[in-house]
Amino acid sequence: MLASDQIINHAAKFQYMYADQVKTPLVLRTPMGGKRGYGPTHSQSLEKHLLGIPGMRVLALHHRFDPARVYERLLGDAVSTLPTIVIENKLLYGEKASSDALEGYRWFQSDHEFPVSYMHAEARPDATIVCYGGMLPDVEKAVERLFMEHELVVEIVCLMQLYPLQKMAILPVVQRSGKVLLVEEGHGFCGFTAELMASLYEMDNTLAMQRVYSHPQHIPSAKPLELLVLPSTDRVVAATLELVQ
Numbered sequence: 001m002l003a004s005d006q007i008i009n010h011a012a013k014f015q016y017m018y019a020d021q022v023k024t025p026l027v028l029r030t031p032m033g034g035k036r037g038y039g040p041t042h043s044q045s046l047e048k049h050l051l052g053i054p055g056m057r058v059l060a061l062h063h064r065f066d067p068a069r070v071y072e073r074l075l076g077d078a079v080s081t082l083p084t085i086v087i088e089n090k091l092l093y094g095e096k097a098s099s100d101a102l103e104g105y106r107w108f109q110s111d112h113e114f115p116v117s118y119m120h121a122e123a124r125p126d127a128t129i130v131c132y133g134g135m136l137p138d139v140e141k142a143v144e145r146l147f148m149e150h151e152l153v154v155e156i157v158c159l160m161q162l163y164p165l166q167k168m169a170i171l172p173v174v175q176r177s178g179k180v181l182l183v184e185e186g187h188g189f190c191g192f193t194a195e196l197m198a199s200l201y202e203m204d205n206t207l208a209m210q211r212v213y214s215h216p217q218h219i220p221s222a223k224p225l226e227l228l229v230l231p232s233t234d235r236v237v238a239a240t241l242e243l244v245q
Contacts, residue, residue: 001046003028011083012056026083027074032060033089033134033185034230040218043226045186047087051163051195057082058163060133061089064107064117065160066097073113087162089134089185102144105155112161116169119143119156126152127244128174130196131183132159135231139183142236154240162192167199174200179243180209185231188213210243212236 011024034043050058061067067088074084099107104122109115119140131139136158146152157173159166174180180200182193193211200207215229 001049004049007050007056007083007085008053012053016055024083025081027071027081027086028084029086029088031090032087033091034219034226035134036090037221037223037226038090039221043219045184045214047085047162048186048191050085051192053163055082056163057084057161058087059084059114059160060087060162061092062117062133062136062158062160063092063095063097064099064119064136064158065109065115068097070114070160087133091134091137095137102140102147104147104153105143110166110169112166112169114161116160116166117156117158118173119158121153121155123153125155125177127179127181127240128155128157128177129181129183129236129240130157130159130170130174130193132162132192133185135183135185138231138233139236141233142240145233145237146240150241152240152244165196165199167196167203170196171200171203174207175204178207180207181212181236181240181243182209183212183231183236184214186214187216189216208243210239212239 011026014022014024032045101107101119105119108118129139139156143154146154157170182196184191184193197209212231212235219229220226
């Protein structure tokens with residue numbers, strides 16, 4: 001956040017302000033997320049403050065798409081690309097990227113430059129969970145539990161590009177079930193899932209939707225308290241059950 005003036009008021013705006021005479025081929029990597037006991041400042045998810053700024057792109061990496069491919073695309077056309085912030089959840093630094101899926105599911109990628117990832121079920125889904133970044137592992141565990149314990153088939157949509165929002169790539173997938181749970185690690189007030197919910201509702205007001213997000217307070221360093229504040233597999237399972245009732 002110390003660099004926000006240079007990012008928001010300079011990098012994102014110079015090309016427009018100077019009539020294409022100035023370009024800012026910036027790729028900025030920044031960590032986010034908790035569950036490592038780093039406390040109120042270093043465990044925050046602040047990406048919502050960087051969304052919706054014209055002239056800037058925001059990506060969130062996840063473990064079902066190789067980050068090396070993301071950076072190859074970003075750095076390969078850096079002279080022409082939008083200034084881009086890449087959000088990396090700290091828990092994923094120790095993970096290996098793979099396309100492994102739960103039994104009965106398969107991962108698919110959209111044809112966007114920075115694709116939307118879909119975990120499709122062979123059977124018709126009872127619900128769909130939309131998430132991004134470091135919430136994907138918790139969501140995958142929740143989907144497995146929902147099937148094993150409650151015989152519910154739940155599909156996953158995992159976004160990489162948070163802004164500009166690829167909403168038309170999301171809508172037909174969530175319409176398969178008509179029941180959508182939106183999950184983010186950050187605070188819910190004015191959060192990404194609030195904007196996503198509004199966007200989906202504007203396109204289809206028949207969708208039943210619910211959100212899971214961090215409780216609106218500082219993140220404790222003590223692990224038991226930290227886990228109570230942040231979204232979890234248990235909360236995703238409970239919210240999905242409530243949604244499909």
